[in-house]
Amino acid sequence: MEKNQEILDELQAISPFLATISRENVFTVPENYFENLHESVFEKLLTVEFDEVKLINKKPDMPDGYFDGLSNQIMQKVKELPSEQSTFDLRKIVGNENVFSVPPDYFNELPVAIMARISASKKQPAKVVSMRTSWMRVAAAAVVAAVIFMGAFFMINSGNNGGFSAINSKTVQDPAALKYNSEKKFDEGIASLSDEEIVNYLQQHGNILDNELLLKNTDVSEMPDQMEYLLDEEALSNYLNKINNKSLEKQ
Amino acid sequence: MFIFVLYPFFMAITFSDEELLEKFRDPNTKESAFENIIKKYQEKLYWHIRRMVIGHEDANDVLQNMFIKVWKSLDNFREESQLYTWLYRIATNESLTYLSKQKKNASLSIDNEESSLSNKLKSDTHFDANKLEWKLQMAIQSLPDKQKIVFNLRYYDEMPYEEMSKVLETSTGALKASYHHAAKKIEEYILNN
Numbered sequence: 025m026e027k028n029q030e031i032l033d034e035l036q037a038i039s040p041f042l043a044t045i046s047r048e049n050v051f052t053v054p055e056n057y058f059e060n061l062h063e064s065v066f067e068k069l070l071t072v073e074f075d076e077v078k079l080i081n082k083k084p085d086m087p088d089g090y091f092d093g094l095s096n097q098i099m100q101k102v103k104e105l106p107s108e109q110s111t112f113d114l115r116k117i118v119g120n121e122n123v124f125s126v127p128p129d130y131f132n133e134l135p136v137a138i139m140a141r142i143s144a145s146k147k148q149p150a151k152v153v154s155m156r157t158s159w160m161r162v163a164a165a166a167v168v169a170a171v172i173f174m175g176a177f178f179m180i181n182s183g184n185n186g187g188f189s190a191i192n193s194k195t196v197q198d199p200a201a202l203k204y205n206s207e208k209k210f211d212e213g214i215a216s217l218s219d220e221e222i223v224n225y226l227q228q229h230g231n232i233l234d235n236e237l238l239l240k241n242t243d244v245s246e247m248p249d250q251m252e253y254l255l256d257e258e259a260l261s262n263y264l265n266k267i268n269n270k271s272l273e274k275q
Numbered sequence: 276m277f278i279f280v281l282y283p284f285f286m287a288i289t290f291s292d293e294e295l296l297e298k299f300r301d302p303n304t305k306e307s308a309f310e311n312i313i314k315k316y317q318e319k320l321y322w323h324i325r326r327m328v329i330g331h332e333d334a335n336d337v338l339q340n341m342f343i344k345v346w347k348s349l350d351n352f353r354e355e356s357q358l359y360t361w362l363y364r365i366a367t368n369e370s371l372t373y374l375s376k377q378k379k380n381a382s383l384s385i386d387n388e389e390s391s392l393s394n395k396l397k398s399d400t401h402f403d404a405n406k407l408e409w410k411l412q413m414a415i416q417s418l419p420d421k422q423k424i425v426f427n428l429r430y431y432d433e434m435p436y437e438e439m440s441k442v443l444e445t446s447t448g449a450l451k452a453s454y455h456h457a458a459k460k461i462e463e464y465i466l467n468n
Contacts, residue, residue, distance in 0.1 A: 028433060031429060031430070031433050034454075035430070035458060038454075038455055038458040038459065039458045039459060039461070039462040041462050041465075041466070042458055042461060042462050042465075045407050045408065045411055046407075046408065047430070047431065048408045049322070050399075050401065050406075050408045050409055050412060051322075051325055051326075051331075051399070052331075052401065053321070053325075053331060054331070057335075058317055058318055058321070061313065061317050061321075061338070061339075062310045062313040062314055062317070064335075064339060065313055065339050065342045065343070066306075066310070068339050068343060069342075069343055069346055072343055
């Protein structure tokens with residue numbers, strides 16, 4: 025009561041009006057609320073704890089400290105296994121069947137075949153490569169080079185105004201090629217070459233001609249730039265399809 | 276026989292906080308000790324919370340959640356503070372957290388917290404706008420949270436400033452000033468409405 029009076033006196037000093045108001049509790053609670061509150065709290069507590077137990081996925085019958093010694097127990101069990109079982113053996117899982125095959129008796133015949141080749145190589149005299157070069161072979165090569173060069177020159181410059189009339193000592197560096205300065209002479213030169221000579225020459229020098237022809241017939245402005253290659257995997261494929269369609273249209 | 280049945284109930288009321296805490300630490304009496312703590316403080320804490328959040332269902336939620344937290348953290352309770360002030364602190368913080376959540380929800384709608392709590396008061400089946408006690412409640416809802424808590428603890432719970440200082444972790448001088456301002460504002464509100 026003394027404390028109560030002290031508080032009332034304090035309020036009286038601050039607000040005499042407020043001190044006159046009764047402290048009646050205007051709020052109500054449901055019947056028996058406080059009698060049953062502790063039961064409600066325990067029910068909620070069980071629910072909360074059950075949820076937390078579920079969260080950590082702890083089994084009710086799992087002994088305390090189960091995981092603390094689990095790794096040691098497993099390692100001990102591994103050590104107790106027979107040595108051939110304690111190592112990881114992939115063959116037991118995958119099997120060791122060989123999926124490849126060899127001809128029948130291949131391995132029986134292989135040593136015989138190898139020895140036969142060795143003895144045969146001993147009987148043959150060593151191949152001697154002559155360092156001398158025939159002037160005839162050099163001359164033939166020069167003719168082939170000149171004719172093929174003129175063919176390439178003609179193809180590369182086919183779109184220009186020149187043609188055979190453009191062949192002169194300024195445009196053609198090889199003097200031997202100058203004599204093929206007309207279509208007739210060029211055709212005769214081509215006719216004098218064998219297929220083997222043409223094929224051999226193109227095998228050695230074809231890349232240069234291919235590159236020149238490619239550059240000649242390519243519109244660089246239409247080519248994809250570096251960024252397009254990075255952004256689009258299909259950039260090159262699309263470009264090749266585009267120029268392929270153009271060439272088909274021309275045909 | 277009658278006395279025997281009522282004996283545990285009366286014993287619970289008469290247990291000191293120290294005795295209850297000692298029993299709580301004993302696994303064999305932990306639950307019964309906690310039940311006694313609930314019974315000992317439930318009404319005081321309920322009304323403290325109810326005056327803050329107004330609605331019974333809101334107060335019930337806050338009170339039960341508060342006791343759940345007490346159960347979880349009572350093992351770590353440091354006895355240099357009283358159980359009584361510690362429980363009030365938790366109840367106050369839980370109420371403020373609850374109101375803060377309500378405020379966030381209210382900010383999404385047209386209502387603010389004050390009008391929301393005032394509307395809750397008005398929606399009470401016993402609300403009487405002409406009755407001074409209801410006007411007092413309306414005036415309290417117009418106060419800032421801190422002043423509201425200080426006024427309620429002093430006016431209704433008759434809590435000494437020293438204990439209130441432990442609950443709210445505020446100096447007694449600041450609490451006295453806060454109570455003074457709150458009482459003046461309430462007077463002004465009631466006289467003008």
